[in-house]
Structure formats: structure tokens, C-alpha cells
Amino acid sequence: MPANRITHPRAAHGADHGLFTLGEPVTAWTVSTALPVTYEVAFTPQVLSPANPALAQAGGHPGRRLVVVDSHVHELFGDRIHGYFEARGLEHRICVLPAHEQVKTMDSVFRVAEQMDRFGISRRGEPVIAMGGGVLMDVVGLACSLYRRSTPFVRVPTTLIGLVDAGVGAKTGVNFGPHKNRLGTYHPATATLLDPSFLATLDPRHLSNGLAEILKIALIKDRRLFDLLEQRGEALIEQRFQGPAAGGEVLVRAVHGMLQELQPNLWEHRLERSMDYGHSFSPTVEMRALPELLHGEAVCVDMALTTVLAQRRGLVEPGQRDRILALMRTLRLPLWHPLMEPETLGDALTDTIRHRDGRQRLPLPVGIGGGCFADDLTADELGDSADELRELACVTQ
Structure with missing residues (x-):
């Protein structure tokens, strides 16, 4: 023809x-x-036990593995990680990478890509393993999405925020200039192995940091989860999720709630996302406060502000507002930060509107366990809510 x-x-x-x-x-x-996407998230106790084949088999047949490990995790578990692959007879190389917000940059991505090149991984059959918190997994995920345009990887989160948030979705990313996660891709891990035993090594502040993301899910969609946090949250911190204090149900509900929201909208074609609750003002506040605020702490300050805003609109009753703020304090999270002032909040809202394609699409709680979206927030309303929160935070403290 x-x-x-x-x-x-x-x-x-x-x-x-x-x-x-x-x-x-x-x-x-x-x-x-269309690109079909299937990935697995599974609780995998004792993932580093040589008798457990899950890590060796995740993402493909047992074979060579490049293992990228957070430097702090390597100090604690380096010998066990090496021993696992040795015991299972797998050729491996361990790449130790510092991982915190100040080094969450393309330079770290390039370091991972260089190690992938030196190790000579095959394009599909040798998934990279990322072991660490949210920063480490975001960096490795971005490197894998770029290397040969798509290289599979496996996530083993070692922090609470990694286990319930960064480890279960599709997004990767690094900071760029003053902006959080401004550069990134959608590249879900082939598998994520969740082992709560890693949480036994976390300090209380990092446990609280992860609890902020769990509280987000509770406030916007899961009243039962809120009740569990209210009843047992302090014990979960003290026991590091290792004791009998309903930790299993909290983790399962948090992961399930997140995946319920992500699955129908994995690529964010719809920009009204309930999982953006707590993430309208926090990216700007977190980056300007570095290194003072952890990610979950900035999210909590954002949620405290929008809880007050919702109460002023009649969406949350005063008693519910007080319960929410009290639970934040019980979970050892901040309610307020000095950057919650008009200039920073205004800049944050401007950037959020751009990120959400010209509209606010602001998630707000409705009572405890429900939510809605707003597009009509004014600067005066935002400032008045911030002023009220500052007063409430002082009383609460």
C-alpha cells in the first residue's frame, strides 16, 4: 500500500x-x-532473617542485588543486611547513602545512578533494593525511574513515615531550590516489604513524625483510627509499636486507607485528593524551617491550622477541634510554628494553587473522619485562623 x-x-x-x-x-x-501497573505491599515480619526468602525473591528471581541503605540504618543493620545476602548465596553490593532533607537533591540521585552503572545491573531482572526512610526511598525511586528510563526497585521502609506513607505510593522526588519534591516521577516499587520490627530502633520524635501521617488518614477518612490513636497513641510511642497496644490495627488501617485513596488516582489525574490534607501549607513551612521541622511535624502544624479553619466554618465542632488538638499534643506533635505568619502562608497558598492547576482544592476535615474541599479561602480568613491557632496552642501547651 x-x-x-x-x-x-x-x-x-x-x-x-x-x-x-x-x-x-x-x-x-x-x-x-495505557501502562498497566501492578505492585505489592505486604507486611513481612523478620525480613532480614536468612530463613525468610521474601527479600531475595521480591521483584524477581533471586540473583544479583544492589542494596542502597540509609547511612544510619547501615550503622544499625549493616552486618545483618550483608549476612542475609551471604546466607542466601546472592551476589550483592551495598551502597551507603546519607539521607535527610538537606541532601534530598539530584546529586544524591546521581550517586545512586553511578552505583547502578558500576554494578552493571540488568534492565529488568535485578531490582535495586532501597532500605531506609522516606527520603532514601524517594531518591532511589527517582534514580530507578531515570536509569534506562525504568529500572525496577524494591522498598524496605525502616521508619514509621516510610512504612505508612512514602513506602506505599507511586511518587518519587527530590527537592529543588527552596521547593519540596519539585522534581520527581511516578514510579512505584515492584514490591514494598513492611517489617514493623525496624520501628524498635526509632527515637520517640521519629515515631511521632510518622504518627502525623497516620493522624492525617484518621482525621480525613477513618474515625475508628482516630479513636485508636486517642486511646493508645501514647503507648504506641512508648512501646515503639512492639507491644500489645493495638499497633497492628493502627498500621493496617493506615496503610489500607492510603492505598484506598491512591489506587483509583495513582497518577493524580484528579487533583482533588484527600491525601493532600496537611500538605497545602506544610511544604513551604517545612523547607523554610529546615532543619528544625521534620516532615510529619510540618504536616501536623498544617492540619492544626486547617482544623481551626474548618471549625470557624462550622465543619468541625469546637469540642471536636479541642479533641484533635489534644491528640496532637498526646502524640508529641507541634501545633504551631513561628513561620505560620501571613507572608509564608500566602506564599504557600500561591504555590499550592499552581501545584493544583489554578485552584485551591484545599482538603478540610468535616467532623472527625470526614472531609471536603474548598476553593474560596481568603487571606483574611487564613490570617484569622492562624491567629486563633496561636492562642489555642499556647493554652494547650
Whole structure:
């Protein structure tokens, strides 16, 4: 058939073919395709036990593995990580990487890519293993999404915030200039192995940091989870999720709630996302406060502000507001930060509107366990809510 006499694929192959032409002769094409995505998230106790094959088999057949490990995690578990792969007879190389917000940059991504190149991993059959907190997993995930345009990886979160938040979604990213996670991709890990025993090594502040993301899910969609945190939150911190204090149900509800929200909208085609609760003002506040605030702490300050805002709108009763703020204090989280002032909050809202394609799409709680979205927040309303929160935080403290 001459090149200028191409038959319309809809007529030749059916409407689901996915390649459509325009004109006779053809002058334009429309390509319609889809990328099927399947990934696994599973609680995997004792993941570093040589008797447990889960880590060796995750993401592919047992074989060579590049293991990228947070430097602090390596201090605690380096011998056990090496011993695991030795015991299972797997060739491996361990890359130790400092991982915190100030080094969450493309330089760290390039370091991982260089190690991937030196190790000579195959394109599909040798997934990189990322062991650490949210920063480490975001960096490794971005490197893997870029290396040969798509390299599989496996996540083993070792922090609470990694276990319930950064470890279960599809996003990767690094900071760029003053902006949090401004550079990134959607590249879910082939598998995420959740082992709560790592939490036994966390200090209380980092446990509270992760509890902020669990509280986010409780406030916006899961009243039962809020009740569990209210009843047992302090014990969970003291026991580091290792004791009998309902830790298992809290973790399962948090992970399930997150995945329920992510699965129908993994690529964020819809920009009204309940999981953005606590993430409207916190990215700007967190980056300007570095290194003073951890991620979850900044999220909590954001949630405290929007709880007060919701109460002023009649969406949350005063008694519910007080319960929410009291639980934040019980979980040893901050309610207030000096950067919660008009200039920073205004800049944060401007950036959020750009991020959400020209609209506020601001998640607000409705009571405890429900939510809605607002597009009409004014600077005066924001300032008045911040002033009220500052007074309430002083009383609460």
C-alpha cells in the first residue's frame, strides 16, 4: 500500500486498536495506550532473617542485588543486611547513602545512578533494593525511574513515615531550590516489604513524625483510627509499636486507607485528593524551617491550622477541634510554628494553587473522619485562623 494511502486503523482493526489517523492521505495520528501497573505491599515480619526468602525473591528471581541503605540504618543493620545476602548465596553490593532533607537533591540521585552503572545491573531482572526512610526511598525511586528510563526497585521502609506513607505510593522526588519534591516521577516499587520490627530502633520524635501521617488518614477518612490513636497513641510511642497496644490495627488501617485513596488516582489525574490534607501549607513551612521541622511535624502544624479553619466554618465542632488538638499534643506533635505568619502562608497558598492547576482544592476535615474541599479561602480568613491557632496552642501547651 502506498505510504499516502494508509487505511484508518479504526476500520481495519477495530476501535480498541489504539492508533487513529486523520486525513486521506494521512496527515496526523493519535496514539492511545495505557501502562498497566501492578505492585505489592505486604507486611513481612523478620525480613532480614536468612530463613525468610521474601527479600531475595521480591521483584524477581533471586540473583544479583544492589542494596542502597540509609547511612544510619547501615550503622544499625549493616552486618545483618550483608549476612542475609551471604546466607542466601546472592551476589550483592551495598551502597551507603546519607539521607535527610538537606541532601534530598539530584546529586544524591546521581550517586545512586553511578552505583547502578558500576554494578552493571540488568534492565529488568535485578531490582535495586532501597532500605531506609522516606527520603532514601524517594531518591532511589527517582534514580530507578531515570536509569534506562525504568529500572525496577524494591522498598524496605525502616521508619514509621516510610512504612505508612512514602513506602506505599507511586511518587518519587527530590527537592529543588527552596521547593519540596519539585522534581520527581511516578514510579512505584515492584514490591514494598513492611517489617514493623525496624520501628524498635526509632527515637520517640521519629515515631511521632510518622504518627502525623497516620493522624492525617484518621482525621480525613477513618474515625475508628482516630479513636485508636486517642486511646493508645501514647503507648504506641512508648512501646515503639512492639507491644500489645493495638499497633497492628493502627498500621493496617493506615496503610489500607492510603492505598484506598491512591489506587483509583495513582497518577493524580484528579487533583482533588484527600491525601493532600496537611500538605497545602506544610511544604513551604517545612523547607523554610529546615532543619528544625521534620516532615510529619510540618504536616501536623498544617492540619492544626486547617482544623481551626474548618471549625470557624462550622465543619468541625469546637469540642471536636479541642479533641484533635489534644491528640496532637498526646502524640508529641507541634501545633504551631513561628513561620505560620501571613507572608509564608500566602506564599504557600500561591504555590499550592499552581501545584493544583489554578485552584485551591484545599482538603478540610468535616467532623472527625470526614472531609471536603474548598476553593474560596481568603487571606483574611487564613490570617484569622492562624491567629486563633496561636492562642489555642499556647493554652494547650
